Amino acid sequence: MFFKFCIGLFLVAFTVACEEKQQINIIEDNAHLLDKAPVVLQMYKDYNEELLADFDIDFRAVTTQKSQDINLFANQKFQELKNGSRSHSGKLLLLVINPKTDEVRLEVSRALEGVYTDAFVSYIERKGIVPYLREQKFADALYMITELVRDRAVEARAGKEFMPAMKSDSIGAGAKSKANIAKKDAHAKEGSNVISSISDTPKDVLDKYIQSLREHNKNPNLDIYTKETQAFFRKWVVTDINQNHEVDNITPCLSKQKTLFDTTETHAVLAVLPYDENRKCSPYFFKKEDGAWKLDIATMAQTLLFNKDMQWHFDMQKRLDKEGKYYAYAFDGYGFDKHGFAFFKDLQESKWKGYRWGYTCGEWYDPRDADKLASEPKKYIRCWISNYAYGMPANVRLGLDVQDYVIAVGEGSERKENVSYVDFMHYMKNVPSGTLVHIEVMRNGKKIVREGIAP
Amino acid sequence: MRSKRIRWFFAIVIFFITSGILVSAYNLIVTKDEAVKSAYAQIESNLQREVDLLPNLIKVVQRYAKHEEDVFKEITALRTSATKHLQPQDSMEDKKVKELSKLNTALKNSTLQLFMVAENYPQLRSSEHFLELQSQIEGAQNRINVARMNYNEAVRDFNAYIRTFPANIIAKMAAYTKKEYFHADEKAHQKFEVAL
Numbered sequence: 001m002f003f004k005f006c007i008g009l010f011l012v013a014f015t016v017a018c019e020e021k022q023q024i025n026i027i028e029d030n031a032h033l034l035d036k037a038p039v040v041l042q043m044y045k046d047y048n049e050e051l052l053a054d055f056d057i058d059f060r061a062v063t064t065q066k067s068q069d070i071n072l073f074a075n076q077k078f079q080e081l082k083n084g085s086r087s088h089s090g091k092l093l094l095l096v097i098n099p100k101t102d103e104v105r106l107e108v109s110r111a112l113e114g115v116y117t118d119a120f121v122s123y124i125e126r127k128g129i130v131p132y133l134r135e136q137k138f139a140d141a142l143y144m145i146t147e148l149v150r151d152r153a154v155e156a157r158a159g160k161e162f163m164p165a166m167k168s169d170s171i172g173a174g175a176k177s178k179a180n181i182a183k184k185d186a187h188a189k190e191g192s193n194v195i196s197s198i199s200d201t202p203k204d205v206l207d208k209y210i211q212s213l214r215e216h217n218k219n220p221n222l223d224i225y226t227k228e229t230q231a232f233f234r235k236w237v238v239t240d241i242n243q244n245h246e247v248d249n250i251t252p253c254l255s256k257q258k259t260l261f262d263t264t265e266t267h268a269v270l271a272v273l274p275y276d277e278n279r280k281c282s283p284y285f286f287k288k289e290d291g292a293w294k295l296d297i298a299t300m301a302q303t304l305l306f307n308k309d310m311q312w313h314f315d316m317q318k319r320l321d322k323e324g325k326y327y328a329y330a331f332d333g334y335g336f337d338k339h340g341f342a343f344f345k346d347l348q349e350s351k352w353k354g355y356r357w358g359y360t361c362g363e364w365y366d367p368r369d370a371d372k373l374a375s376e377p378k379k380y381i382r383c384w385i386s387n388y389a390y391g392m393p394a395n396v397r398l399g400l401d402v403q404d405y406v407i408a409v410g411e412g413s414e415r416k417e418n419v420s421y422v423d424f425m426h427y428m429k430n431v432p433s434g435t436l437v438h439i440e441v442m443r444n445g446k447k448i449v450r451e452g453i454a455p
Numbered sequence: 456m457r458s459k460r461i462r463w464f465f466a467i468v469i470f471f472i473t474s475g476i477l478v479s480a481y482n483l484i485v486t487k488d489e490a491v492k493s494a495y496a497q498i499e500s501n502l503q504r505e506v507d508l509l510p511n512l513i514k515v516v517q518r519y520a521k522h523e524e525d526v527f528k529e530i531t532a533l534r535t536s537a538t539k540h541l542q543p544q545d546s547m548e549d550k551k552v553k554e555l556s557k558l559n560t561a562l563k564n565s566t567l568q569l570f571m572v573a574e575n576y577p578q579l580r581s582s583e584h585f586l587e588l589q590s591q592i593e594g595a596q597n598r599i600n601v602a603r604m605n606y607n608e609a610v611r612d613f614n615a616y617i618r619t620f621p622a623n624i625i626a627k628m629a630a631y632t633k634k635e636y637f638h639a640d641e642k643a644h645q646k647f648e649v650a651l
Contacts, residue, residue, distance in 0.1 A: 172600060
């Protein structure tokens with residue numbers, strides 16, 4: 001009887017402990033600032049979990065509307081949270097945003113005091129998150145500070161700066177800054193124009209861009225940008241820290257970059273090859289506008305993502321969208337895994353060598369055409385993609401996938417609906433190199449359009 | 456004969472119990488006294504940290520605001536006086552706590568005055584070096600606040616304990632007296648509060 005009672009008690013205690021673990025909330029949004037950007041917020045939460053897993057740093061965020069002194073509030077909140085800290089070595093950070101007093105404070109635990117010094121915290125608050133708070137992009141501000149905290153943690157680990165494990169405690173370390181919420185900075189997007197001349201190569205344009213980053217030039221209308229990029233930067237928050245990071249990341253790659261032009265010389269990619277061995281050197285996209293090469297950051301922002309180790313990969317949903325398809329040629333010979341990381345595919349020894357597109361068709365027909373099949377099979381038998389080769393244009397440039405049922409090809413007056421197997425193969429074989437291929441396929445019951453430049 | 460032995464036995468037991476209670480009360484007083492001293496040392500070390508940062512701050516401000524001689528002289532004098540007060544001493548008299556409390560307020564007001572001066576010099580206000588020093592000084596002041604709260608809590612705990620029985624007897628015998636709280640002059644602080 002007693003034994004059963006003990007087991008029962010243990011199970012109850014275990015369940016309560018598990019529930020308690022699930023209830024830990026890394027954000028207390030008492031001021032309701034963070035409910036407008038669920039996607040960025042989820043990215044922040046994922047990043048936050050990685051920070052805990054990699055560095056044992058428990059990073060919490062609280063928003064409040066209390067009139068209390070933010071230093072005192074942060075310290076009291078810290079004392080509350082430290083008992084439920086997820087860190088086993090006393091590494092706790094607490095970000096407080098108070099829109100009422102218009103202040104922000106990052107409270108730092110004793111174990112992290114040597115790594116996140118007051119001056120450093122003040123710097124990342126002023127330069128890293130206040131620009132986002134000015135634009136009321138609260139979730140972005142959270143994400144940004146987590147990224148900066150992680151970058152510093154990486155440096156600290158390399159330099160063995162972390163203190164030995166200790167109890168979670170705060171003696172008031174950290175810094176507070178004026179948040180300037182919703183107070184747009186009139187000088188935030190200032191900077192003298194940087195011109196891209198007709199004789200400039202993409203490399204010259206990139207050099208000019210790097211110089212503008214070094215000078216913290218935040219003018220969105222620089223002549224070295226494409227029109228889309230100018231529109232993108234007019235809406236995008238750029239901070240000194242972002243610009244410094246980009247300079248730091250690109251500098252080691254500059255000497256290794258090669259320029260890859262498309263056949264029409266309207267697009268170019270500055271790439272460090274092979275891509276899979278240089279994942280920290282992201283490709284840079286350029287487009288010719290008004291006769292001069294311009295940097296296409298808008299398309300880079302749409303198609304490229306970076307993981308926590310600053311390795312680039314494609315957003316596979318957006319890689320070929322809009323202008324993205326015009327840069328796909330630069331990735332011929334590479335496959336992409338499910339996360340969008342490029343991997344080299346040696347096609348020299350493969351059976352696909354010499355093929356133009358690198359796909360095979362299976363046959364299908366519409367059941368409504370069943371009675372006509374016997375008399376006119378060429379007209380009614382259609383194509384579904386039964387196989388494709390990684391690194392070949394069908395996949396790289398068009399993003400075709402197995403089980404894509406081809407419905408139509410071409411655009412405008414040249415569009416062919418209910419395209420047959422024969423016509424599809426004919427279209428793919430004869431489409432002139434450098435022109436835009438337009439294919440409509442049925443994928444998982446949905447009609448989607450695949451577009452790409454013919455090799 | 457037997458009852459005499461029993462009486463002796465009880466007398467010895469009572470003696471040991473009483474001694475135990477008194478010794479434990481004494482030990483607890485010592486522990487709480489040490490907690491107060493340790494909290495006080497935290498205030499001192501953070502004050503020292505703030506004082507150490509002042510020369511650099513003055514240098515940076517002087518570069519941009521050469522005509523604010525009065526402020527610089529005042530802070531330099533205060534720093535010299537603070538250095539004397541912060542000399543390591545074994546005793547922690549009430550007088551010293553009061554002096555330190557005054558010094559803390561004076562330092563806070565003077566640095567705020569310096570930050571107010573900076574308000575008039577936009578180049579200084581946006582100087583990265585100045586902002587770095589400002590955050591360090593504010594950090595030291597915040598640490599002093601936290602240490603002050605911890606100190607006052609330790610003092611409250613100590614003072615309350617030496618009033619309880621039998622600790623009051625032991626405290627009197629061992630010359631432990633009520634300790635002084637570390638007061639912050641909030642009014643003076645508010646007077647100089649500026650948005651930086």
